[in-house]
Amino acid sequence: MLRQDPANAAAMNGLGVLALERRDETAALRLFRRAVAVRPTFFEAHLNLARVLHHGNQLYEALAAAQTAAALRPDAPEIHRLLHTIYSSGGRPDLALPAIRRAHALDPDHPASLPSLVGVKRSSCDWSDFDQEDDRLRDLAATGHRLNPFTLLYTRADQAEQQACALVWAGAFELPHEQSFPSRPARSGDRLRLGYLSGDFHDHATSYLTAELFELHDRSRFEVYGYSYGPRDDTPIQARIRASFDHFRDLESFSSRDAAKAIHADQIDILIDLKGYTDRARPQILAYRSAPIQVNYLGFPGTMGASFVDYLIADPVTAPPGTEAYCTERLVRLPDGFQPNDSRRAAVGPVPPRDALGLPSAGFVFCALHAAYKITPAIFDIWMRLVQATPGSVIWLLGMNALQEDNLRREALARGVSDDRIVFAPRVPHAEHLARLQAADLMLDTLPVGAFTTASDALWAGLPLLTCLGTTAAGRGGASLVQAAGLPELVTDSLADYEQEAMQLARDPKRLQNLRDRLRQNRSTAPLFDIPRFVRQLEDAYLAMTPRP
Known part of the structure; x- marks a missing residue:
């Protein structure tokens, strides 16, 4: 034409x-x-x-x-x-x-209107109509409207609601059998081919967690492929990620079918998806069934609700007994925790002077450097009561944008707390972030979505994390990590206990110092920091997924 x-x-x-x-x-x-x-x-x-x-x-x-x-x-x-x-x-x-x-x-x-509206409001801590919008999102999911399951993670939705939402979302990706690639059994006695699929093999939390995992895979038992559909940023962490695989394929420009075709051509035995339903995920690639075994791991804390995903890797804390009823995948629980942690990550540098960080030189610093959408009015209420009850203290938050900071200052004033009791930390390179964490006294977790990489960063830096056990996997990551770090007493069972424990720790410097000392000692012994042990457990899980010769 x-x-x-x-x-x-x-x-x-x-x-x-x-x-x-x-x-x-x-x-x-x-x-x-x-x-x-x-x-x-x-x-x-x-x-x-x-x-x-x-x-x-x-x-x-x-x-x-x-x-x-x-x-x-x-x-x-x-x-x-x-x-x-x-x-x-x-x-x-x-x-x-x-x-x-x-x-x-x-x-x-x-279908995207209300979720998008709520998403930007949560990311800027605009809590007007908070409960009503929470209910409306859950009602939309309950009546079969198609919502990205990630949206429900930060609502009061329970596991059953999250699963129902995932089933509807995944339904649009399901393909007729004839459109899938020809199936073949996974190798049973030979060296297995593992494929890790992600859009986050760049300067992203996933890369900082997984780099050493890929490097330490036993090459006598596994051949390891990386499949990236994310951007190329040429950062040191991306260079390290690329080098950690035996084979690295850049699929960013590929259609979903062509990406799946490339994976199928490599004869991958187990394809591990590290994105789930997080930002810019491409579950359509998995729908073509390019590998005989496909796994949901690390990126998304919940079921994908898809017939083309066979296993979900978790642990006994994030997936306690009974979780099976709310997963379409078969559950595999790693015994000591689900999250890898890179022992080669940046060494924790000297503690910066508090005044250089905008913090009081002598006051107690409650630290909560979380993404803004994780902060809820109920959690903020607790934080403000803690600051009011602890003379000279501040709450140290991650500054995401001016609107978020203004909203939180206003919310503090509405609760009778001077806005100078809130200190906002800017985004900084990862090594600087690890160093500055040491200037805080106690990290406070959030609900219903808790800390994951933020939690492991704090623990690596020697900063104790106080958490509350949530009712879904999204709210149990901190508990898993704290237990794996050898500090189970920092896991509380209710928000009331969480608030009381935070208050007691703020008033008992000797006990808090004991926790910091134990955390530092545990760096050489606790499962959270033992990446070779973690890799062997994960490899055993992969082997258990394949047929025995």
Whole structure:
């Protein structure tokens, strides 16, 4: 058609959409640019151009294209949803929030409308209508609406609700049997081929946790493949991750089917998905059944609800007896904990002076450097009571953005706490973060979503973590890690006990110092820090999944 009419903008846009389906973003970008150049008032082409630019992390150009589309059709809800996504990626929830509010007002029944609105509010600690929105999300899931299961993790949803949500979400990825790749049995006596699939093999928490795991796999029993569909950032951790595998495949530009085809061609025996339903996950790759055994591990704390995932790796704390009823996968519990920890991670440097961190030189520092969406009004109530009851103390929080900081200062004032009792820590490189953790006195966990990498970082730095045992896996990670570090007394069974224990520790410096001393001593003996032991347990689990000769 373009040969006959080289200025046909509609044809360019259509070919761009087809290129996107092939994941040829370079061709799609070229075609959408041509389409808007030929017809500057072409809304759909500007919208598609903005989407491709955003996916390529070209945020300024994406925003310009999206704003042009919004000017052309200001009442189109899809452009306001996209503006929300672009602003969120750029760390501007103050602009993302009005954009998603506008989209929600224009199309309140769109399946992404309410979850997106709640997501940006939680990430900026805007707790207006908190309970009502929590209930509405759960009601949507209960009535069969399709929500990403990650959304329910930070609500009051129980395991049954989370499983039902996952089943609906996974249903859209399920494929007819004839579209799956030909099955073959996993090797039973030969060297097994393991494939790790993730979009986080870059400067990301997953890489910092897993690098030594990949390096220490027993090469006499396993051949290890890495499959990445994430960005290339050329950081030292990404270079280390790439080198840790026997074979590393970059699948970012591949369609889901082509990615699965490449994995199938490598004759992988066990494919381990490290993303689940977290940000930019691609469960569609797993749906093609490119390996005879497929595993849900580490990235997502819960069932994937998918027939194409066979096993879920957890431990006795994150998946206590009875959890089987809420998992479509077969549960495998590692005896000493589910999370690997890299003993080669950055050495913990000297403690920075407190005044350099904005902290009081002598007051007690309650530390809660968590992602903002994990902080709830109920948890914040407890933290404020702790600060009020501990003279000279502060609560040290992770500053995510100006809107979040302003909201939390306002919430503190509403609870009778001066806003100077809150100190916000900026994001810093990982080594600096580990060093500064030592300046705090006690790390406080969150619920219903608790700490995972944040918890292991604190424990590695010698900072005790006080946690409360949640009712779902998302709220039990801290308990698993604290027990694996040899400090089980820091796991409480209720928020009332959590608050009381925090108060007692703040008033008993000798006991707190004893905990720090034990944590430092346990670095050489506790299971949490014994990565060779962890790798052997994980390998035994993989072998147990395969048929015996």
